Amino acid sequence: MIYLDHNATTPLDKRVLEAMMPYLTSFYGNPSSLYRAGRIARGAVETAREQVAALVGTHPSQLIFTSGGTEANNLALKGLAATLPVGTVAVGATEHPSVLETVKALKKFGWSVRTIAVDQNGRIDRAALDRMGAGDVRFASIMLANNETGVIQDVASLAGILRAHNVLYHCDATQAAGKIPVDFSSCGAHLMSLSGHKLYGPKGVGALIIDRSVALEAILHGGGQEKTLRGGTENVAALVGFGRAAEIALDELEQRRRHLLMLRERLEHGLNAMPSVTIFAQQAERLPNTVQFGVNGMDGEMLLMEFDRRGIAISSGSACASGGREPSHVLQAMGIEPSLARSAIRVSLGVSNSEQDIARFLAVLQELVPEREAAHALGIG
Ligand code: PMP
Numbered sequence: 001m002i003y004l005d006h007n008a009t010t011p012l013d014k015r016v017l018e019a020m021m022p023y024l025t026s027f028y029g030n031p032s033s034l035y036r037a038g039r040i041a042r043g044a045v046e047t048a049r050e051q052v053a054a055l056v057g058t059h060p061s062q063l064i065f066t067s068g069g070t071e072a073n074n075l076a077l078k079g080l081a082a083t084l085p086v087g088t089v090a091v092g093a094t095e096h097p098s099v100l101e102t103v104k105a106l107k108k109f110g111w112s113v114r115t116i117a118v119d120q121n122g123r124i125d126r127a128a129l130d131r132m133g134a135g136d137v138r139f140a141s142i143m144l145a146n147n148e149t150g151v152i153q154d155v156a157s158l159a160g161i162l163r164a165h166n167v168l169y170h171c172d173a174t175q176a177a178g179k180i181p182v183d184f185s186s187c188g189a190h191l192m193s194l195s196g197h198k199l200y201g202p203k204g205v206g207a208l209i210i211d212r213s214v215a216l217e218a219i220l221h222g223g224g225q226e227k228t229l230r231g232g233t234e235n236v237a238a239l240v241g242f243g244r245a246a247e248i249a250l251d252e253l254e255q256r257r258r259h260l261l262m263l264r265e266r267l268e269h270g271l272n273a274m275p276s277v278t279i280f281a282q283q284a285e286r287l288p289n290t291v292q293f294g295v296n297g298m299d300g301e302m303l304l305m306e307f308d309r310r311g312i313a314i315s316s317g318s319a320c321a322s323g324g325r326e327p328s329h330v331l332q333a334m335g336i337e338p339s340l341a342r343s344a345i346r347v348s349l350g351v352s353n354s355e356q357d358i359a360r361f362l363a364v365l366q367e368l369v370p371e372r373e374a375a376h377a378l379g380i381g
Contacts, residue, residue, distance in 0.1 A: 002312045002357045006198075006289060007147050007175060007348035012241070013200035019244035020202065023237035031234050032223065041236045048243025052207050055246040056173070056192065057183040064208045064226045065239055069174035069195030070098040072208040073141075075219055075230065076170040076191040077102045080139050082217035086110040090132050090140040090167070093118050093333035094151070099141050099172055100329075116142065121284035122151035122334050124158055133165030140167050144187070145176035148330045148346055149281040150290025152180065159188025168214065174198055174206070178249035179287050180257065190214045196238065200351070201245030205238040256351050260288040263349050263358055267291055270362040276369050278340060280331060289349040292331075294340040295369055303345055303368060310364050315346040 003011070023044060029037030031045050046060070053060040066072045077099065081089070089103050093115045103113045114132055117125045124142055133140075140162055145152045155171055162169045171189035176182050178199030184192055191214060196205035210216060210229075222231020249256075268291060271277045276296040295303065300316035307314050327341035347361065 002353075002360060004347045004349060004353065004357065004361060005313045005315050006350035007150075007346065008315055009197045009203060010200045010350055011352075012202060013245060013248060015248060016201055016241045016245045020237045020241040023240050027236070031236060032225065041234075044236055044240050045234050048239040051243035051247040052194065053209075055177060055182070055250045056194065056209060057185060058192075058209050062184075062209050062212060064210060064229050065234065065242075066206045066208055066230055067204050067235075068197070068206040069096075069172065069193050070206075071230075072174075072193035072195070072206045073098040073170075073172055074102050075208050075216065076193060076210075077106065077139075077141060078219050079216035079229070080168060080170070080191070080214075081106050081109065081111055083215050084138045084168075087136045087138040088112040088114055090114045090116055090129070090137045092116050092124055092142040092153075094122055094146050094149070094330040095141060095143055096147055096172060096174070099143070103141070116140070118333050120335050122146060122149050122281045122330065123284055124153055126158070126161060129158060130161050130165075133162055133167050137165070137167050139170065141170040141172065143172040143175070144182065144192075145173070145180070145287050146330060147175045148290075148328055148344075149284075149292045149334075150175075150287035150348075151281045152176065152285045152287065155187045155189065163188060175287065178246070178253070178256075179260070179289060181253065184209050184211075191216075196242035196245060199245050199249045202238045202241040205235060205242045207242070252351075257288050259351065260349050263353055263355065264288055264291060266355060266358045267347060267349075267361070270358070271365075274366070274369065280334065280336065280344070287348075290346065291348075292344055292346040294331075294336070294343040295345065295365075296340065296343065298343045298369065300342055300344045303343070303365075306368050307361075307364060312361060312364060314361075315348070316344055 027040050029041040031042040049060040053063045091103050117128050159169050169189045170191040172193045173182050174195040177194050190211045192209040194207045197203040218229045220231050277293050279293045304316045327338050331341035
């Protein structure tokens, strides 16, 4: 299989599995136990905390482990809503469902939700954000990098606008961490979500970074773990894996970025030669591994299935939205025409992809798009 869906999830790095194995076998102690086996597990959890904190340039004491990006987003948004007077929360129009659905759930508790528009390249409308900030917005959630288009927001400047209005800022950095440099303190956010399985770590593990100045209410009450913000016995092996994956990501960030960019450029060169293809958000700064595009007159889900039949795994948008009939909310927010949005395909590259994978993908795409255009793209029409 040629796997081109790394924004959905990544394979586990062998070095990560190696680091995890002892905690799935020999070292089974509970980190809260006081005897030696417990202390070994506790030590492993704290090392993982240091490793993940280092990836995003923060102090380990500001990091709470969760069961993933979804839980980190829930904890941030529900946790803030529970401590602040009821008011308005602002969210970017292209946020992940784990943010959009969470703020929708806050409506039951009297909160109003305002959506911050994006331009045709998926970038947050700064003037709209500034106007909103001046209202009764208490906190805002704007992602660092979008899972579908790969669009990277200028979060430091958006945080500046929000801070000027005393609005607390949560940043979902799930897709960015491990792909581009992420620095919690210089990005200006009060809260930041991360996930293990987007950076060659295990699934079902994530983290929320919480600035010392921010008070949060727990959503999972229990045995007092994670500074009482997230009760439940720690998933030690998964945390160890997340830590090791973060450590490797930090070490290899530049090398990965260069490799992915080289592949993306090849892919986009091929796509730009096909008249029926429109690359979305091509003018915006994007993740080095992500290209989302529409193919005029085609259906994205149909293309996905055809690629699958030929042993290539791609997405037609976010994995969570696959199977839905509505065109992607991200592309809709960018003002992409619904028929073109329905033809969307997302290719998200990973460290083990090669130039041959790109060549094969382009060859299959040319086989699938209407013949006239394929011939044209190949220079024989
Ligand atoms: N936010 C974004 C931007 C994502 O892409 C994802 C994963 N699709 C999540 C949050 C949720 O992360 P997890 O799968 O770890 O719950």
